[in-house]
Amino acid sequence: MFIPFAWDMETFTYQASPAEILNPERGFRSFVDLLSKKNLSGYRDSGNTLVYASIRLDDYRASDLPEDLLAKMDAAFRLARAAGVKVVLRFAYNAGPYPNSEPDASKEWVLRHIEQLAPILRKNADGIAWMQAGFIGAWGEWHTSTNGLDNPADKREIYNALITALPADRVVQLRTPKDLRALYPNPLTEEQAFTGSAQARTGHHNDCFLAGEDDWGTYPNPLTRSSDKAYLSEMGRFTPVGGETCNPNPPRSDCATALKEMELLHYTELNQNYHPEVIAGWKKGGCFEEMRRRLGYRITLQSASFRTELPSGSVLPLSIRLENSGFAAPVNPRTLYAVLDGPARYVYPLTADPRRWEPGQHEFSDQIRLPVDAPQGTYRLALWLPDPYPTLRDDPRYAIRFANENTWVEETGLNILGQVIVR
Numbered sequence: 001m002f003i004p005f006a007w008d009m010e011t012f013t014y015q016a017s018p019a020e021i022l023n024p025e026r027g028f029r030s031f032v033d034l035l036s037k038k039n040l041s042g043y044r045d046s047g048n049t050l051v052y053a054s055i056r057l058d059d060y061r062a063s064d065l066p067e068d069l070l071a072k073m074d075a076a077f078r079l080a081r082a083a084g085v086k087v088v089l090r091f092a093y094n095a096g097p098y099p100n101s102e103p104d105a106s107k108e109w110v111l112r113h114i115e116q117l118a119p120i121l122r123k124n125a126d127g128i129a130w131m132q133a134g135f136i137g138a139w140g141e142w143h144t145s146t147n148g149l150d151n152p153a154d155k156r157e158i159y160n161a162l163i164t165a166l167p168a169d170r171v172v173q174l175r176t177p178k179d180l181r182a183l184y185p186n187p188l189t190e191e192q193a194f195t196g197s198a199q200a201r202t203g204h205h206n207d208c209f210l211a212g213e214d215d216w217g218t219y220p221n222p223l224t225r226s227s228d229k230a231y232l233s234e235m236g237r238f239t240p241v242g243g244e245t246c247n248p249n250p251p252r253s254d255c256a257t258a259l260k261e262m263e264l265l266h267y268t269e270l271n272q273n274y275h276p277e278v279i280a281g282w283k284k285g286g287c288f289e290e291m292r293r294r295l296g297y298r299i300t301l302q303s304a305s306f307r308t309e310l311p312s313g314s315v316l317p318l319s320i321r322l323e324n325s326g327f328a329a330p331v332n333p334r335t336l337y338a339v340l341d342g343p344a345r346y347v348y349p350l351t352a353d354p355r356r357w358e359p360g361q362h363e364f365s366d367q368i369r370l371p372v373d374a375p376q377g378t379y380r381l382a383l384w385l386p387d388p389y390p391t392l393r394d395d396p397r398y399a400i401r402f403a404n405e406n407t408w409v410e411e412t413g414l415n416i417l418g419q420v421i422v423r
Helices: 041-045 067-083 107-123 152-165 177-183 225-235 255-265 276-285 288-294
Strands: 009-013 027-031 050-056 086-092 128-132 172-174 202-206 241-243 269-271 299-307 315-324 337-341 345-349 360-369 377-384 414-422
Touching: 027 288, 041 067, 050 067, 067 086, 067 107, 107 152, 152 172, 152 177, 172 177, 177 202, 177 225, 202 225, 225 255, 255 276, 255 288, 276 288, 299 414, 315 377, 337 360, 337 414
Parallel strands: 027 050, 027 269, 050 086, 086 128, 128 172, 172 202, 202 241, 241 269
Antiparallel strands: 009 299, 299 315, 315 360, 337 345, 337 377, 377 414
């Protein structure tokens, strides 16, 4: 076998783009009444690839979910796929208020509803970004339960039912570090990440981000506040962290602290609709656009080295340098492919896992072998990060785009590295 020497390789560098890049499963999200909308395309047109849907089950606190409701949900996910967005999903039995909440449901009915919803969740996993635990208490935020579900045993049982109901590649977010640490006293480690275990599929949403020193019950104990954030910071390296603000609280809710905490806790997404005064403050303070760029991942290709001429049947070595300047890594499974597109098309899975591209610089090398009957001619060499679901794999709106100038092919979702001539 011919082993290429270093001088057989050419190195290409790529220009970073300052523009906002529309990418899947990250960024600001918009609220949507999922079951009543007839078209969701406006959300992506406004610059968001995520929508948040809280599906209310108030009318079914003590009865089965009707078939027409399940059918509406199924249809709503079809609309989401057609619009090029994914859903952050929650189910709740009320809209609060706190502390005198409207009723939730008994544990028995919660478990029954999860059982009914499981087929819909699995069928439409491609349209779900991740799911908030929901169901319990005011707003489904796991507090103020009128059915006494504010206890570790009932919460664990409902959590286990949710983890089982969702496909193995989707995450459940919990509201507070207290509930997370009751389930898992130690944070998720690098070795445990992406193993498919229940802990590896558990994230966090803070629905009063920056609202006070304790974020309205998110960090109620001053003595554990620092360790709670350290726990979330480790967990957020591997699972989605998001939520929303719920009131202005300067200076904590101002730009400097907001950016610092988003970076520390690895924020992937945040509600753009609430709280409007906080969002307006970020725009006035000049950090909103930075947040749009950095929520979740922002991956910039720095350089690539590869052979530009080679015979069919030979090995094409490939070395890549890139940087993630976002707050977090991509969190859902996604295969990285090398693509040769020319007189024929060849697609090769690479060994690098994009979920390991945490903020900072990364380098990796791989190699692919051309078929012995590869037609001669000029090929474009590209990296491709499509959605893993067959329903979305060939939809370029769901492929990851690098933050570079003149590398993206919108029609195919390819990030072009350069040309290779096959002799």
